[in-house]
Each structure stands twice: as structure tokens, then as C-alpha cells.
Amino acid sequence: MSGNPYQNDRGNKDASITSTSGRSTMEPGLKHSGEVKPVIGDSPFLVGDTMTGGYGKGPDILHECTIAVNPGEIAVIVGPNGAGKSTAMKAVFGMLNVRSGKVLLDGEDITNLSPQDRVVKGMGFVPQTSNIFTSLTVEENLEMGAFIRTDDISNTMEQIYHLFPILKDKRNQAAGELSGGQRQQVAVGRALMTQPKVLMLDEPTAGVSPIVMDELFDRIIEVARTGIPILMVEQNARQALEIADKGYVLVQGRNAYTGTGKELLADPEVRKSFLGG
Amino acid sequence: MIVVEDVHKHFGGFHAVDGATLEIAKGSITGLIGPNGAGKTTLFNVIAGVLPPTSGRVKMDGEDITGLPPHTLFHKGLLRTFQIAHEFSSMTCRENLMMVPGGQSGETLWNTWFGRKRIADEERALRAKADEVMEFLTIEHISDLKAGQISGGQKKLLELGRTMMVDAKIVFLDEVGAGVNRTLLYTIADAIKRLNEERGYTFVVIEHDMEFIGRLCDPVICMAEGKVLAQGTLDEIKANEQVIEAYLGTGLKNKDKLEAGA
């Protein structure tokens, strides 16, 4: 039971008065944006700097956690279940109040921005679960990705279809009817439609068959080649680290190991405790 | 003990379980592994009566139990835990445990008015039992906290504790290990083993921790894409090419490491 009295529904699930489908499960982070400060000095393109924070009034889940990524790079976060990987992503995206630490993007301090405004600033995010609009068609999903754009989106859309050809065939089908791998492609496509300056992916390969996984990783590398920095969480740590330029191992909300993907893969300690041997 | 015959479970067009057939022997501790989304939890839910199967049968001791509601299965001795802890959040941990046993006389309204003496006696016994279970799980210090306020790992333990409040025949454990401290996890493994040996419980365990599986499980079943991919002893499974491809990871190197760890 949450302490918030407004959230006590006494277990009611009467469909004739309330609907639960698609309700927000996010904790409200920042509701209203504060100011953006330019950053003095040199810093990576996107960095979550010594972030500490947790959900609502709950305990800290992140403890001085730092994550950074530069253009053209792929940064991968791995770690055990519940380590705070998703939480770190949310913190970077502003869906969680960081109690201390900052988030910097492209030379600006965006710690005080709401998630909507971060989208406008050029951050794209693909959540771990329910990351597509199931009742909208594939094309509409992509359009929604480009919601904040006012320019012509048809070019980008063509690029996406080029990247994920299967989606072009299914453009008028409801996204909810697609298979898991295809959904994942829609999700990534949706995020790319924003023409983000940085792309964040939370377990993009979860529940995806190995072939599709390879395919997805290929695409992700391709996207990264276009110069977009990519920050992702992966449970398929081995494959992910192989393509990663930078790897972070989180344990209980702290940076446990940091290094290039190759370094981490080679580190026996890391292999033993996190890569299954 | 449990026989699953060609069970399918579809969500809309998505085939979460796609023709699973398997058998769980009485007195065994069966491990169920497989990649995320393989349909393990869904299969659990079908067996435990939470979800009706799209097609197929489930039998327990020769009796067809397909589609029986969970509360009926509970009384037949089939218990389960949840991958995402399902605690009763506004109740204390002790109450979480005390509510489990069926057939409490205090659950009949009439007795709450006119049989208060009997209820009080029963409650005392239940309380003692709950405290014992919590002590076993090393969570006695949180017995009076609301279950909504305890940590994820503690919730998992509480979940396990509930299955220890009654005499079960078969217990399905869905990732008890996730989020649980390793040392404690191996204590739990010992407890499971003891329950299995001393009380004859049958266990089915979903777990991603191969070490845990290695300690406990004799037959191991690997699922992928809604089907049973392979079945056998742990060593057989580890040697199975398909399993390596779908679950354990590719490459011989990987396999070597695994064996070294076990």
C-alpha cells in the first residue's frame, strides 16, 4: 500500500467505472521544468553525474552513480536484477528526482528539466516494457515518435523503414498484433523518429529471439555510426558488451566496474559475478 | 505427479506457451530454466489455475486439474510463489503468514461472534507457527512491519514463508532468488532440500542462477519460445547445443566457464 491516500482504491477493479489500461506507472518526476544552465568546462555529451535518488519518498536506490556517453559511442549498463539499471536510466531521463548529482546534455545542465522538455532537447528513450502504442498502427506509432517535430517527417520515416524493412510491410497493422521482435523494432523506430541527439534503450533485446537480437544489435551499431550516442541497459550482457565502447556494471545502485566493453569482458571478476561465468 | 500435456496459451495472437509437454516426478526438485519470455511464468500460471489454457490438459496425481481455480488447487496441496512478489501490503508480515492456512474457524463469520474462544486458541498456535517460519527465514525482526514497507528481497522471503505455513504436496517457486542475498539464497536452497527430504514436498523451481539450480535440481527442463527445448540432468542440459544457443550463451568458452563455476 502506498502512503498516498489518493491512491487507495481498496482493491476495486470494477470495469464499469474505472479503466486501468495504459495508466501511468511512473512516479511523477519533475512536473515543471526549471532553468537550464550552461556548463563550464569540458564534459561528455550526455552524463548523469554522481546521481543519488529514489522513488517518491522511498530510500535511495542510486548512490552516486555516474553514467556518460559520447557521440558515436555505445555505452552499456549491466548488473544484477534490481541493481538500479532502469532506475539510472529514468534518472537520466528525468522520470525520477535525483536528490543530488546532475544530468548534463550537450554542454547544458538539464537536471531541472521535465521529461517532456528533455525529449524536446533531443533525448529519445525506449522503456523496458510497454514501449509501443498497441492500439495504434505501426505508422501511427512512428508518427507519435515524431510528435514534437514540426518539420517534414516523411524522410525520417523512410529511413526507419529502410532500417527495419519488416515495419514497412506492416505499416497499417496495429502494433499490438506484432511479434515481440517486431514490437521491439517499432519501439526503437519510434524513438528514432524524434531524430534524437542521444538514444536510451532499456533492455531492447528482452524477450527477443537470438536472431532478432543479432539483427537489433546490428541496427543499433548502425544507428551509432550515424553519430548518435546510445546508452542502453542489457541483460544479454555478453553480446552487449561485445559491441559496447563503454560498459558500466551497477551493483546496488553504485558503479561497481567501469571500462570499455572489451575490458569488462576480460575482467575475470566481472565475468564471474555478472556474466554467468 | 504433475503431467502437462500439450498446453498452449495464447494472448491475442501471441503464443506465450506453445505446446509444452512435460512431467514432474513425485519427490523431485525440478528446475525450469529458459530465456526471458520463454513462457515459464505463464506455464506456472496455467498449472496453478491463474490462467485458463487455450488448449491442453494438466493432471495432478492422475486427476485432471485443468482450469481449476487456484484456491481449489491450494487445498489439493499445490502452492506457488510469484515472480513479482504478491505481498498483502497493508498487513503486517506476521499477518501475511497467519492468513495462509485454510479452514481456520475464524474465517467463518458466525464464529467471529460466537466462537471467540476457539479462535483465540487457534490464533495463538498460528502465531507461534508464523514466528517460527520467520525465524527460519531470518526475518523475525520485521514481523510487525507492514509488508508494503519491506525490501524486495524480504518480500521474496515472505512469499516463500507463506508456502511453509501449510503442508504442501507440490510447491512452484518462481524466481525466489532474484533480489535475494546469495548467502541467504543458499540457505533457502538447503531449506528446500530439507522440506523435500523430510516432508516429501515436490518442488518446481524457476531460477536464472545456475549455481542455485546446480545445488538443488535434479531434472532440469529448459523452455524456449513456449516449448520445452530440452529435459534431463543438469549436465545433459548444459551440454545441449540448443540450450546453449537459446539460453546459456554461444561458444564453447562459455560452456567451460560454466562448468568451472559449478
Next chain:
Amino acid sequence: GGHAKEVKLGILFGFTGPIESLAPSMGAGAELAMAEVTKSGMLLDTATVTPMRADTGCIDNGLSTANAEKMLADGVSGIIGGDCSGVTGAILQNVAIPNGMVMISPSATSPGLSTMEDNGLFFRTAPSDAREGQVMAEVLTDRGVKSIALTYTNNDYGKGLADAIKTSFEAVGGEVTISAAHEDGKGDYSAEVGALASAGGDILVVAGYLDQGGLGIIQSSLDSGAFDKFGLPGGMIGDSLPANVGADLNGSFGQIAGSGGQGAEAYFAMAEEAGFDGSSPYSPESYDAAALVMLAMQAANSKDPADYGTKIMDVANAPGEKIYPGELGKALELLKAGTDIDYVGASAVELIGPGESAGSYREIEVTDGANKTVQFR
């Protein structure tokens, strides 16, 4: 200075709830009578009459008894109300009778109320169903109507009246093809009109209220061409009906309690001047109810219910000089002088039996968009 005495009268109507649209005109009617009396300065040595309004909610027995209790506590000498039969019964049984308070309802017609042991405390100015049923049957036969479809508002008034019309009309050999209820306060009457039209009949008799379901039924029947002539009992007679329906209503006919146009017309004029619709249902009856109480007080020379209660029948019925709306001052003067009066009022009050109203009826026909009195019965 001149207000040596004050007489408080309670007005207890459903200002909220299902008949909230009728209650304001009813309240205004009762208050009109009180203002008239106060102005005349003739009641009990220049007493002022103060109205006290309270709500019954029409359907809320608890609320209305509570409000009635409050009125008693505030010292009213009589209650004009209630309106809907349910709350009227509740107030009567739980407040008026136990406390010996006189109560006059302008609208409750339920026969059940007549049989209650009311200790001679309960009166009503609304005409009795049984009598009106007979009159309606006469009017119908005289006009050569052989068969009617009948619809009534689903309350005790409508139901009782419909039963009475049916019994009387069938007794004189007429045919009632259907007797169907309609609910007030719901806007769509297609289903009812469909059924009524299917049953057929020379005309449609609408035992309802002219600004509630009754109007809806007539409008819907005319629109769909189901019926073009209507039988209109008292609840349907009022200027607003022809005004709202228009020329199509011409030729429809009905009856309303009242002797001579004098009473009702005078009242309508007074109401218009006071700024409310006097032809709204039960507004005339409300005026009469209040008037009767005050006249009886004068006749008994007391505002104590126990004294004036017995006088109500006397002032309402013959013999005596006939009193019409606007003549309350004169009536009080007459009473003071010891002369008998026969209050006719706006709705031709005639109390018979245990507090029921009967009397002559005015047969109305709608011609040129107005109710015209054809004859008296």
C-alpha cells in the same frame, strides 16, 4: 405598529426533486393568498401572515418530516402541503396528526390518505379522482367518443384518475383500448406513444401534468400523427399547454374543477400580475388551500388548529356568499360580521366527506389556441 399579531403558515412543497418545476408556482400561489390577507389587514385584528417555506424533496420522507418538525418548532399555525402523496402521508402520520396540526394539501389525491384516522386535521383542495372520472366519462360520451387510449403519469394521482376514468367510461359502454403509464421527468416518450398509437382509439386521454410527461406525450403523439385529439383532465388544463403545443391542440377537450370562469380567470390574472404562472398545476389549489386556512381562522377567531380545524368545512362549502380569488379581504370582513361564506376560490373548492374536494367541473375545449369554457357540469 400595526403588526400586533403574527400568523405563521408553513408552505411545504418539493422545491427540489421530481416536481421541482411545479413547486415554485405552487408556493407563489399560497404566498399570494397570504399577502392578500395581510394587505387587507382584516385577519384576526390586523395580523400579518408570514409564510415559511421548506422543502420536501417530493420523494424524501425523512427530509419532509424533519422540515415539518422545524416548522412546528418555529410556531406555524397551519401547514400548506405536502405535495407528492408519499411525503404528504409521512408528514401527516408522523408530524401533523400527533401534534394536532391542520394540514391542507393542494395536490395529494391518494385515496389511502382519506382512510387514515386524521382526527379531522387533513384536508385537500385537489379534486377527487372518482368524481373526475365520472365527469370525464360524461364528457366523452356526450361528445360521441366510443373508444379511448389512456395514459397516466405513474404516481398515485395519475393511477387513481386513470382507474376512475376507465371504470366510469367502461360503465357507460365505452372502450379503453390501453391504459399505460408514463414516467415524469424522462424526456423520451416514443415507446409510450408507439404503444398507444398501436392500441388505437378515437382520442387519447392524458391523465398527467401539463408541464411534465403529459406535455411530452401530447407533443410526441401530435408529431407522429398518432392522435390529433386529446382528453384533458384537470392536471392538463392550463394556459401553458395550448401555448406550448400550438394550434394542433385545437379541438381537444377536457374538464377542470371550477365553477364559472370567474374564479380561475381572476386567479390567473392575479398570478400574472405577481409574476408567476397561475395555470401551472396545483397553483390555484395552493392559493385556495392557504385561503381556506386563513378564512377558517377568522371564522373561529383563533389561530389554534384545534379551534379553526373544524371551521374549514364551513367556510369551504355552501351555504353562504360565494368568494372568489382576490376577495379574501371581503370574505374576512363578512366572517367577522358573522355572515356565512362559501369559498369557491380559484379551483372551485367544495369539500365533501372526510376532507375531500368535489364539486362542479368546467368543461373546456381548446379553440384558437386557448382554453375556452364550454359548459359546467
Next chain:
Amino acid sequence: MSETVKHSLMFAFVGVLIILDGTTSFGIFAGSWNSALGILNMGLVSAIMALGVNLQWGFAGLFNVGIMGFTALGGLAVVLVSSSPTPGAWSQGGIGIIMALILGALTVVAAVFITKNMTKGKPRVLALTALLIAGFFAYRAVFDPAVSGVEAINPALYGSLGGLGLPVLLAWPAGGLLAAGAAWLIGKTALGLRSDYLAIATLGIAEIIIAIMKNEDWLSRGVKNVVGLPRPMRKEIVLQEDPGFLDTAASLGLDPVVASTLYVKITYSLLFTVVLLALLWMAQMGLKSPWGRMMRAIRDNEVAAEAMGKNVTRRHLQIFVLGSAICGVAGAMMTTLDGQLTPGTYNPLRFTFLIWVMVVVGGSGNNFGAVLGGIFIWFFWIKVEPMGAGLINFVTYGLADDSALKLHLLDSTAHMRLFTMGLILLLVLRFSPRGLIPEK
């Protein structure tokens, strides 16, 4: 200030309001014990209804929007149990009606039997259709003449079967039983639906119940109302003529009229208080025991409770039936208090939504909160009108007495009631969302 003290103070506050109403005529108060006790009595009845709704909503999360229907059934029970039988009704058609109802029930049972025992397919559909059509016509053939027989018996005064002529106090549990029966039927259907559609189902069935009570004259005289129902105590006018009573009144220095009316009201207050306390005790005992623990577990997490062997559907049904039965008892009590059954007066705003306001304002999930809310909101329901008039007079103080605006506003004072109820509800939901006395 401890919680208990705070909550006791709230009850004390409501008590003081009632006492003030009995003693002073300042402001909104009537200054009459008759008025105060009248409010208290209906307040007690409301509190019982709120208790029933709280059981369903507060403890099981069941959203019942059909309270009106259960209340009405309780009222019907009073007529069926305690009013005197109509002479000749049974021979005129009463038997026929019962036969017809049995026939109808048999048809339904047979239909269920066929559905259960024949395999799916055309023959079953045909058999079912044939059975239902034949059943319907047979039923109408027996029912219709019997009904017209009964309804023809002096329709102005009787026209119904009447009742059994038993003591009226028996009608209270009977009202509970009747409501429980209906609730069981609704629960069986609605709680068995895959998605839960209880709210609309209860709303619909309540409307159907009222429609039946309004239109089936043989049962309850329909809109013609049943007045003069018996009471559990002597009537005031009888008391006023009883020399013994008059002596007692005189010895207490009371006017006979006042003494008799107060006697009746106090007797009601005592009876209602006894019922309320008994129900409150039962509810509290249930909730503090393993039964209550189980209910809370179900409320917290149905899936887990089900996996722990608790039959969630059956428990929901049980609590739904219980809560509705309590509403039925309250309905019977209210009809007894009114002395009449008036089917036309059951209206959702007053008998469903207002009760909801009581529960939410009082504190859902807390029985004492529900009781407090019942009495408190009822007090306001009565007193908001004079408060509104006072307020408008105050606001328009500067305006001339005959200014159109002032007159218009004064004409609308009655509508202050709804407005204020809404305001109270919104304020409580905003600033004290758990209600005045929250769940512990």
C-alpha cells in the same frame, strides 16, 4: 491529541449539534426536541445504510450503486410482513399468482438444467427456445388473470395481496433477508463476470426492482402507496387518550402532545440504536478476526489470496450479500419510521449517491467513520437549506428586498442542498481523502 480522543470529539460534536437543535432556536437550529430526535432517528437509519455500504466498499472494494434497490426491498418486506392481509385477495388470485411465480421459477430451473445437461448445438438451442417461449406463455396465462383478480379488489384502498399481519419488528430481519436474496442473485451474475461490472449491474437491478415495485400493484399497491403501516409502539393519538400515559406525562410536567410525540421518537431512537450497535459490534468483531484478515488480504491482492486458498469470488459474494442485507434492514426500519411504503420515492440521488457521500465523508474502511458520516451528513442534508437562506441573506445584504437578483437567489435556496453536499464531498476528498475518521 490522540486519534481516539479526536474521533470521540467528532462524535461529541455531532451529538452537540443534535442537542443544540433540541434546545436552542438560534440560527439553523429548530429548538425542538421533536425536530432533534427526528433528525437523529433518520440519522441512525442512514448510519446503518452507510455501515452496509462501507462493508462493501471499505472492506472489499465493491462499488454498489444500487443501494436504492436494496433499501426499497427492505421497505417492501414491511408491507409483506406486517400489513394486514387484504380480505379475499388470496382466494381471488393470490394462489394463482404464487402458482404463476412457481411456474416461472420452474421454467428457469428447467432452462438451466437443459443448458447444463445437453451438449452444445442446434437441438439445445431449439429445446431452450421452445421451453422459454412455452414457459413465458404459460406463466402469463396463469399470472395475468390472477393479478387482475387481486387488483380488482377495491383498487382505491386495497388492490394488493396485503401482508401477513405479523409484528412489524419481524419485518426488519425479513427486509434484510429479501435484500440478501436479491444481492445473491446480482452477485452470482455480476461477480461472476470476467471483468467486474458490479456498479452498472447493481444500478440496473435497482432500477428494475423499483420498476417492479411501482408497477406490480398486487404486490405493494404500486404508486398508490401503502399508508398506515403498523408501528412497534402505540400511536401518539392513542397515547394522548390513555389516562395512564397522561398521568405520567403530567407528573413529568409535560404537555400531553409533546410527551406523546417524544415518547414515540425516543422509542424509535432506542430501537434504532440497539440495531445499529448490534450491527456495529458484529461488523467490528468480524473485521478484527481471521475473517477480517482474510478480507483485507483479498482487498490487497486478489491473485495472491486466491493462490493462498481463499475463494475470492465467494468471499466477495458473501460481503456483498451482507452489506446489501444491512441496507435492506435499514430500508425496513425507514419504512417503519415513515409508517408507509411509497415506491415512487426511491430515487438514486437520495438513496444511493447521498449514502455514498456519507461513507466517503465519514471514512471508508472504518465502521465508526461510516456511522459518523451517516448522522453528520444527514444533519447537514436537513440543515443546509436554512443555512443557505441565511447565507444568501447575508451575501445580498446590501440589495433591496425586492431586487430581482435577491429574489431569484432566495427562490433557489432549496438547491443549496445539492450544491453544498457536492462541496462538502469535494473538500473532504481533497483535504482529508480518507474521510473524517480514516481507516486505522
Next chain:
Amino acid sequence: MDLLNALVALTNYVMIPAVAYGSQLALGALGVTMIYAVLRFSNFAHGDTMAFGTMVTILITWWLQSMGINLGPLPTALLALPFGILGCMALMLFTDRVVYRFYREQKAKPVIFVMVSLGVMFMMNGLVRFIIGPGDQRFSDGERFIVSARDFKAMTGLREGLAFKTSQGITIITAVVVVAALFWFLNRTRTGKSMRAYSDNEDLALLSGINPERVVMYTWMIVAGLATIAGVLYGLDKSFKPFTYFQLLLPIFAAAIVGGLGNPIGAIAGGFVIAFSEVSITYAWKKILRYLMPENLEPDGLVQLLSTDYKFAVSFVILLIVLLFKPTGLFKGKSV
């Protein structure tokens, strides 16, 4: 055997009224369903919202009439309608601001919103009566009929008349136009799609840069528009009375749920199901049968399945039956 007359009678007494009534219910149900889909709760204040919008329209109509402005054969109310909608929108946005928004920020459970809407219902109930009073108001003017029964008989020489009222015509046309516009809006425009997206998945909508507050604002505005249009059409066809509009809540809810809450197509279908069941199940078939049957077989009775007393009960029975067999309504209730 007189097929033509039977057909005309059926059209006149069942089809036309049911279609008109059904359209009005459908528009009302659309409003309920939109709120359910986007804001995820059932709005108990919808009947009173309709009353409020209609009231504003009426006041403006009166003013226009007093200025001598009218639309010739069409009712003046059509001219006032846009203002009524604006007024209703203003009230909705105000209510959202001072009442609902707080609960959104608290991430309150939908059922809390239901309770809140109950409070809003009470207040709006009072508000409307404060302003226009509880009485019956008529505000239709212009030509009453497109075809009146009398004209039809004269034209065709049939025994049965067929009446088609202007208000019915307007109702049907407006309903079609409004529904088409709504669907166009939801499926083709950016804002419409963002509403569907929000309804589908709130979190993801946020991540796509959709501003939830804007979606909510548009929803209230559309709902205000739908409610006012439904209310005005109903008032033109019948009459306006606050109490009646409160009572309309029940059939409107029944319609929305029968169709599948949250699904606009369902709301429309539900409106017609409820309207047709109210009108046709209690219809007395005597008249039709008399035209169709040979003379010696003409029915004596009314051939009525159920008396009209039970017409409201009928719609709820249908509702329950539908829910038993299709638990999510005729069209799977889901999203906009």
C-alpha cells in the same frame, strides 16, 4: 395484407423516434466514453454537464430571439450552439483546473476520480438550477416538421402517416456530422492521434513529448462539445429540464457500457441498442399485425411483449445479458 402501411407505421413509431433518440444517447455516450478512455474513469457528472451546456445555449437563444435574429426554418438554437459549447468548455476547463488536476498530479486512482465526479455532479446540479431554475424550458423555434403526418397522408394517400420533425432531421444529420468529425479528428489529426496514444499508454505518450495536460484539456473540450450538442439536440426534440438531464445519465451509461466502455464505435452502437430496445421491446404490435394478417386472424390483444412501464428495466436487462455473453461490451472496450 397491407405491407406498405405496416412499413410506414413501423417507421413512424419505431424507426424514426428510435434513430433520433439513439443519436442523442450516442452523442452523450461518446462523451462518457471519451473521458473513460482518456481520463480512465466514469464521469457521473456527465448528465449535468449536458444540462449546463444546454442551459447556456438556451440563454443565448433567448437573447438572439429577443434581438430578432433567427435562422428561418431552422431553430435559432443552432446559432447559439457554438456559444453554448464555448460556455460548457469554459466550465469544464475550470472544473478540471480547480478540481481534477490536483488528483492527476497525485496520480490518484481512477476510482477516486469517480468519487470526485460525484461531488462535481452535486455541485453542477445546484449550479444549473441556481441559474435557470428547475423548470421546463422550451427554446425550439423555426419550422416544426420536414414532413408532417398529415402532409404525408395527403401526399401518398396511405392510411398511416409518417412524420419527420425538423429536430429529428437535425439530430440525425448533426450526429452523423459530429461523429464523422470526431473520427476524422481522432484518426487523422495530430492532436487526435496524441489523444489515442495517451489513452493507450500514458508513460510512452510522455516519452514521445506529448503533453498530458494538453491531451486532458482537449478531451474536456471535446467532451464539453459533445455534451452540449447532445443536450441541445435532446432539448430541441423534447424539452429542457435539469432533472430530466440528470436522469439521462442512466441510459447514457447503459449505452456506453453495452457498446464497450472506452470505444467510440461502441458508444454509438450502444446508444442505438438502448434506444431501439426501449422503443421496440415494449411496442404493441397490434397495429402492424392488423395490416399484415388476414382479417379473421387479427389480434385482439395488444401483442405487447412487456408493458411500457418496464422500458427502462428493459434496457438494463439487455445490458446485463450483453455483459454476460460479451464481458467487455459489443465492441471491445479499450481505447479511443
